[in-house]
Amino acid sequence: MARDVDVAALVSGIRDGRRAAVSQAITLVESSALRHRVAARELLATLAEQPPATPAVRVGISGVPGVGKSTFIEALGIYLTAAGHKVGVLAVDPSSVRTGGSVLGDKTRMAQLSADPNAFIRPSPSAGTLGGVAAATSQAISVLEGAGYDVVLVETVGVGQSEITVAGMVDTFLFLTLARTGDQLQGIKKGILEIADVIAVNKADSESGAGVDRAVEARAAARELAGAMRMVRGPKEWAPPVITCSGLTGVGVDDVWARITAHREHLGEQGLLAKRAQQQLDFTWSLVRDELLDRLRRSESVAAVREEMSAQVLSGKLSAPAAADLILAAYDESTD
Numbered sequence: 653m654a655r656d657v658d659v660a661a662l663v664s665g666i667r668d669g670r671r672a673a674v675s676q677a678i679t680l681v682e683s684s685a686l687r688h689r690v691a692a693r694e695l696l697a698t699l700a701e702q703p704p705a706t707p708a709v710r711v712g713i714s715g716v717p718g719v720g721k722s723t724f725i726e727a728l729g730i731y732l733t734a735a736g737h738k739v740g741v742l743a744v745d746p747s748s749v750r751t752g753g754s755v756l757g758d759k760t761r762m763a764q765l766s767a768d769p770n771a772f773i774r775p776s777p778s779a780g781t782l783g784g785v786a787a788a789t790s791q792a793i794s795v796l797e798g799a800g801y802d803v804v805l806v807e808t809v810g811v812g813q814s815e816i817t818v819a820g821m822v823d824t825f826l827f828l829t830l831a832r833t834g835d836q837l838q839g840i841k842k843g844i845l846e847i848a849d850v851i852a853v854n855k856a857d858s859e860s861g862a863g864v865d866r867a868v869e870a871r872a873a874a875r876e877l878a879g880a881m882r883m884v885r886g887p888k889e890w891a892p893p894v895i896t897c898s899g900l901t902g903v904g905v906d907d908v909w910a911r912i913t914a915h916r917e918h919l920g921e922q923g924l925l926a927k928r929a930q931q932q933l934d935f936t937w938s939l940v941r942d943e944l945l946d947r948l949r950r951s952e953s954v955a956a957v958r959e960e961m962s963a964q965v966l967s968g969k970l971s972a973p974a975a976a977d978l979i980l981a982a983y984d985e986s987t988d
């Protein structure tokens with residue numbers, strides 16, 4: 653994107669559903685260059701003038717590496733495009749931020765879905781912080797919606813904060829897990845159960861060749877997990893269903909979709925709008941926090957006192973609160 657961006661042309665390309673325009677627009681919202689940020693704001697503002705008649709279904713999908721996310725997303729994506737949907741797939745992969753490599757890997761694994769003209773797959777942006785990746789992804793959702801994608805799946809791994817971040821940009825959060833019972837259930841992070849709207853015990857098939865009927869195991873695990881969910885969530889309005897499926901054979905994938913749809917119906921039109929509005933407000937503050945931190949890091953006045961402050965805290969000469977005051981005073985000085 654060496655030349656200046658022609659936002660109007662980009663918008664009309666997106667509205668026409670042209671893949672190259674969608675791709676270019678996502679690159680634009682991922683860019684941290686100032687002039688790209690300005691163009692990105694303009695692009696999103698223009699797209700927002702004509703929102704889709706029916707808001708797209710935004711689904712977060714999470715689970716540990718190996719649980720079968722990409723296999724499942726491919727199966728779900730193909731099921732949905734066959735039913736006439738246009739499906740966008742995005743990813744939030746915090747490992748790509750730290751290492752440049754990624755846990756989610758490149759999405760060529762979804763070979764069949766990648767070749768589907770009604771699907772658009774985009775790997776996780778790999779630059780910046782989790783906050784930066786989240787901001788880019790959230791804007792990429794709007795680009796996809798503008799291009800007529802009526803289902804957007806956002807994949808993330810069960811690492812750190814990424815699920816909470818993704819939960820803040822989708823309508824429904826699907827957690828994929830494997831058949832685990834008893835003590836193994838403890839291994840599932842409580843935070844996940846708190847944000848999951850639908851839980852699916854994946855690999856409920858006999859394809860592993862282990863001689864056991866995984867489907868039976870999965871159903872038993874689902875029952876146990878449903879019990880655990882009731883303890884965590886209490887008698888809430890929406891009781892997250894725990895069901896079984898196999899991304900590999902496709903069995904139960906339709907049921908997962910039915911549950912996602914049911915969750916959305918449960919939210920209702922007003923509930924959905926209220927949820928999205930609240931997400932936007934939370935997102936605003938997270939952007940402000942990220943930007944402030946960035947400014948703090950870039951501040952020369954802060955840099956001037958940082959080393960001395962660190963040495964004093966490490967040697968016990970300065971307390972943490974006093975050191976924090978020092979840093980903030982240095983920062984305030986630079987902004988006066």
Ligand code: GDP
Pocket residue numbers: 715716717718719720721722723724761854855856857858859860897898899900901
């Ligand atoms: P991800 O890391 O969560 O994206 O998982 P993948 O989709 O890459 O799958 C990890 C491994 O599990 C691969 O070897 C898949 O073939 C296998 N796998 C994925 N889904 C299923 C399933 O539904 N049943 C069985 N038996 N294996 C699966």
